[in-house]
Amino acid sequence: MPPQLKAKIGLPKFRIEKRPPPPLLTRVKWYVLSVVISLIIGAILILSAGVNPAIAYYHLFSGALGGKLALTETLWRFTPLLLTGTAVAVAFTCKFWNIGAEGQMLAGATLAAYFGVTFVGLPSWVLIPLVTVAGFLAGAAWAAIPAILRAKFGADDVVTTLLGNWIMLYFVGALVEGPWRDPYSLWPESPAIASAARFPTLIPGYRIHIGLIIAVLISLLFLLIMRRSIWGYQLKAVGANPRAAGFAGINVGRVLITAAILSGGIAGIAGVNELCGTHFHLKGIAMGAVGELSWGYGYAGVFIAMLGGLHPLGVMLAAFFMAIMINGSQAMYRATGVYSPFWRVMQGVIMICLLIGIFMINYRVRRVRE
Amino acid sequence: MIGEVITATFIISFLAATLRMAVPLLFGTIGEAFAERSGILNLGIEGMMLMGASVAFTTTFYTGSLWLGVGVAALVGILLGLLMAFLTVTMGAQQHVSGLGVFFLGMGLSFYLYRIFVGELGGVPPTVTPFRPIYIPLLGDIPVLGPILFQQYVLVYIALLLVPIAAFIFDRTTLGLQITAVGQNPKAADTAGINVFRIRYLCLMVAGALSAIGGAWFSIAQSSMFLPLMTAGRGWVCIALVVFGNWMPYRILIGALLFGGIDALQTSLQAVGVAFPYRILQMLPYIFTIIVLVAVARRATYPAALLKPYRREE
Numbered sequence: 001m002p003p004q005l006k007a008k009i010g011l012p013k014f015r016i017e018k019r020p021p022p023p024l025l026t027r028v029k030w031y032v033l034s035v036v037i038s039l040i041i042g043a044i045l046i047l048s049a050g051v052n053p054a055i056a057y058y059h060l061f062s063g064a065l066g067g068k069l070a071l072t073e074t075l076w077r078f079t080p081l082l083l084t085g086t087a088v089a090v091a092f093t094c095k096f097w098n099i100g101a102e103g104q105m106l107a108g109a110t111l112a113a114y115f116g117v118t119f120v121g122l123p124s125w126v127l128i129p130l131v132t133v134a135g136f137l138a139g140a141a142w143a144a145i146p147a148i149l150r151a152k153f154g155a156d157d158v159v160t161t162l163l164g165n166w167i168m169l170y171f172v173g174a175l176v177e178g179p180w181r182d183p184y185s186l187w188p189e190s191p192a193i194a195s196a197a198r199f200p201t202l203i204p205g206y207r208i209h210i211g212l213i214i215a216v217l218i219s220l221l222f223l224l225i226m227r228r229s230i231w232g233y234q235l236k237a238v239g240a241n242p243r244a245a246g247f248a249g250i251n252v253g254r255v256l257i258t259a260a261i262l263s264g265g266i267a268g269i270a271g272v273n274e275l276c277g278t279h280f281h282l283k284g285i286a287m288g289a290v291g292e293l294s295w296g297y298g299y300a301g302v303f304i305a306m307l308g309g310l311h312p313l314g315v316m317l318a319a320f321f322m323a324i325m326i327n328g329s330q331a332m333y334r335a336t337g338v339y340s341p342f343w344r345v346m347q348g349v350i351m352i353c354l355l356i357g358i359f360m361i362n363y364r365v366r367r368v369r370e
Numbered sequence: 371m372i373g374e375v376i377t378a379t380f381i382i383s384f385l386a387a388t389l390r391m392a393v394p395l396l397f398g399t400i401g402e403a404f405a406e407r408s409g410i411l412n413l414g415i416e417g418m419m420l421m422g423a424s425v426a427f428t429t430t431f432y433t434g435s436l437w438l439g440v441g442v443a444a445l446v447g448i449l450l451g452l453l454m455a456f457l458t459v460t461m462g463a464q465q466h467v468s469g470l471g472v473f474f475l476g477m478g479l480s481f482y483l484y485r486i487f488v489g490e491l492g493g494v495p496p497t498v499t500p501f502r503p504i505y506i507p508l509l510g511d512i513p514v515l516g517p518i519l520f521q522q523y524v525l526v527y528i529a530l531l532l533v534p535i536a537a538f539i540f541d542r543t544t545l546g547l548q549i550t551a552v553g554q555n556p557k558a559a560d561t562a563g564i565n566v567f568r569i570r571y572l573c574l575m576v577a578g579a580l581s582a583i584g585g586a587w588f589s590i591a592q593s594s595m596f597l598p599l600m601t602a603g604r605g606w607v608c609i610a611l612v613v614f615g616n617w618m619p620y621r622i623l624i625g626a627l628l629f630g631g632i633d634a635l636q637t638s639l640q641a642v643g644v645a646f647p648y649r650i651l652q653m654l655p656y657i658f659t660i661i662v663l664v665a666v667a668r669r670a671t672y673p674a675a676l677l678k679p680y681r682r683e684e
Contacts, residue, residue: 016462016681049486097466154667155660156613158413158466162606163656174649289599299477302470339485341478348417348475352453355471359461 013368027361031309034357035321038350045345051336063331064324070331072206078323079208079277080105082215083270084301085308085315085322086222091263093226093310094238096147096256100161101267102298103168106291107142108135108268109275110172113180113282116193116275124196131197132214132272139268140261142168147260151253165298169291176284190282199277211273216316218266223312235259267298296344300326303347307354322347378514384631384638385518389526390592391637392630394419394601396529397584398608399615399622400536401577407540407617408573409553409675410458413469415581416605417476418450422585424480427596428487430498436590440525443586444579450476451578455571462679473605481598488596501525501591523591525583530623532580537619549573553673556680566680581605603656610663613670625662632658 043053064074084101091098098104112131119127146160175190182191199209226232237245238255246252274293275282283292290296304322308315325343332338398415405412412418422443430439450472457468488496501523509520540546551559552569560566584604589596607629615622636651 045482099470149660149664153664155664156609156667159606159610159663160660163603163610163659166603166656167653170649170653173652174647177649178647287598289597289602299474303474306467306470339482341481343478345475345478345482348471348473348478351467351471351474352457355457355463355468356461359463363461 015366015368017364017366018362019364022361027309030357030361031307031314031354034353035307035350038346038353041349041353042342042346045342045349046338049338051338056332056336056338059335060328060332061324062328063335064328069206070327072203072208074320074323074327075212076207076209076278077327078320079211079215080270080273080297081300081304081322081326082219082316082319083273084267084297085304085319086215086219086312087263087266087270088301088305089308089310089312089315090222090235090266091143091259092239092305094235094255094259095242096150096259096263097158098143098146098161098260098263099158099299099302100143100146100164100264101270101301102290102294102296103161103165104139104142104264104267105271105274105294105298106165106168106172107264108139108271109282109293110168110175110271111135111138111268112197112272112275113190113193116197117191120194120196122194122196124200127194127197128199128276131193131276132269135268135272135275136265137268139271140265143260143264143267144257147257151256169285169289172282172291172293173285176282180282182281185281188284192280193276197276198280199273207278209277211277214269215273218269219312219316222315226312231255231258267301270297270301300347303351306351380638380642382514382517384634386522387634387638388627388630389518389522390630391633392626393523393526393529393591394584394587394604395608395611395626395629396532396623397587398581398605399611399626400532400619401580401584402608402612403536403540403615403617403619403622404549404573404580405577406612406676407553407673408549408570409556409673409678409680410454410570410574411465411469411609411677412451412454412472412574412577412581413466413609414450414454414472414476415469415577415608416601416603417473417480418447418578418581419476419585419588419601419605420480420599421446421450421476422582423587423589423600424484424585424596425582426586427498427589428484430590431488431496434498436498436501439590440583440586443582447578447580447582447585448575449578450582451574451576452571454578455574458679459567459570459574462681465677465679477599480596484596495595495597497594498590500594525587525591533619533623540619550673553675556675556678560680560682570680581608584608607655607659610659613672614662614666616666616670617673628662629655629659 046053046056064070084105087101088098112135115131115134142164146157146164149155149160150157177188180190181188199211201209202212234250234255237250238252242252271294279293286292300322304315304318308318325346329342332342398419402412402415425446426439426443429442430436454468454472457463458465503521503523506520510516548564548569551564552566556566585601588600611622611625611629614625632655636654639651640648
């Protein structure tokens with residue numbers, strides 16, 4: 001084909017140019033736009049299930065936000081999601097790719113269950129801090145292993161953290177089906193934790209509990225660390241460019257391991273939150289091969305951290321959005337029959353749209369004219 | 371007790387199972403080798419596998435044709451590969467995050483599509499008639515070797531054939547050289563007239579197709595049903611395996627057989643009822659993967675341009 005003709009009928013050419021970081025408002029605009037476009041794609045998915053998307057979305061949002069019960073249930077789900085989202089955000093800020101929050105949750109819940117079941121006589125004000133710290137330590141330890149393996153041996157953290165989820169899942173399965181099994185229970189689970197270890201509810205008759213306050217406090221602490229501390233600055237520096245950070249005198253390995261400990265610890269508290277606030281028994285493997293206790297919240301944390309732009313307040317908004325999606329999906333299912341793990345699909349759709357949105361924030365696409 | 375368990379029959383069935391367990395790993399890892407050799411880390415592989423498992427089952431469920439199921443799985447895999455390529459090659463998005471996005475999409479969509487087309491999850495899931503091992507006349511009668519090598523699934527032979535084919539492409543063809551060049555130094559490759567974008571797109575399509583076929587193995591050969599997350603992290607094992615194999619097909623084969631062996635050992639021991647908690651046995655492949663990754667990580671020679679997006683202007 002002669003080149004002139006090719007130029008005439010060829011596809012329009014585009015040039016991609018990097019642009020300076022735009023103001024916050026532009027960033028937020030693209031994040032919101034990504035979510036809106038995802039909801040439109042979601043509407044197509046709902047339509048393919050033979051349901052009117054407008055009706056389905058109405059049930060989704062009213063089921064999550066309409067009324068006191070719906071709202072408290074959404075906040076009840078928001079609690080673990082805020083924790084896992086914060087956990088992942090801490091790790092991702094320094095590019096420690098922790099996608100093992102699911103396993104770290106289970107690790108935290110397991111050690112907390114051990115203390116919660118063993119120390120029956122202790123009063124609440126001792127036992128609740130005790131199980132929370134235990135959960136933090138167990139989650140931190142489980143996350144520290146991949147971090148050390150990466151810092152010392154260069155083993156890819158994505159793979160090791162993810163495989164850690166499966167190891168922990170089977171470990172918990174082995175415990176509750178074997179030595180820890182409650183002999184009086186019909187299904188595999190540990191005996192109930194002491195009632196003094198249960199998180200007190202905030203409003204009588206509703207499921208939200210003090211875990212919500214703990215989660216928000218941790219999130220605010222994360223904000224404070226990122227804004228005010230040297231360590232927060234180091235975290236960002238290592239994330240931006242580990243080599244440069246190393247030359248600047250930052251101990252990259254130590255920052256990485258500390259971030260992993262903090263990240264895993266927060267995920268561990270998410271596990272404690274589910275154990276002491278919701279389930280009260282350590283539970284085994286659910287259909288769908290996630291922990292019945294962790295329920296995919298650990299994986300959702302990755303999504304929430306990304307959607308929140310790794311910013312503490314963004315993570316909070318994203319976790320609330322995810323809580324609406326999860327809680328609302330069930331209301332939508334009851335009303336219209338659209339498959340309730342709709343939110344699991346939306347996680348993927350939003351994440352892909354978000355990547356395109358982030359690209360549009362950082363780059364300008366120009367049409368090239370000959 | 372060991373003597374009672376380790377009989378000739380046990381060893382034969384164990385070795386045959388090893389080959390079968392290695393199939394999805396071979397498909398996935400050879401695919402991943404294509405992607406990574408061209409400079410793209412494809413973390414979406416687990417999602418691609420799950421989508422492969424889901425659509426292969428659904429297609430077979432409606433048409434009764436297993437090979438059509440494999441074909442549709444490959445097609446869907448190619449589409450996911452294209453998506454991954456659009457994100458990482460055209461837009462130059464961070465490869466870790468893009469891969470996680472494709473993983474989430476595949477994970478969620480595989481349940482959702484199954485639910486729309488087949489039905490409710492939970493309860494007794496519907497089944498299809500899965501692939502059956504074929505018996506090769508004469509060769510199948512050889513003692514010991516016959517049952518291990520010549521009474522296998524067609525997909526086992528295809529997976530094994532992939533190894534020399536991939537090795538030939540990588541080492542003996544222009545395309546293979548171009549892939550390596552693009553993965554080592556895209557700028558130089560571009561200067562030499564190689565279309566970096568086209569090569570990377572192609573490699574990700576191959577990666578998508580192969581991993582989706584590997585996923586199809588779970589739902590229409592190894593079992594006869596689709597279950598959520600049924601690939602159980604095998605996609606992530608592939609990412610470790612490609613490092614173990616140093617991006618070379620024959621070493622990948624060794625790795626896949628090793629992992630297949632651990633997996634087979636675990637299921638065979640369960641089957642003969644060894645008095646050992648089977649949940650602990652189930653952990654073995656994952657623990658082993660991590661140990662191997664740690665052992666080889668420092669010595670691995672990663673493609674130089676892995677994780678680095680390429681743009682002409684920069």
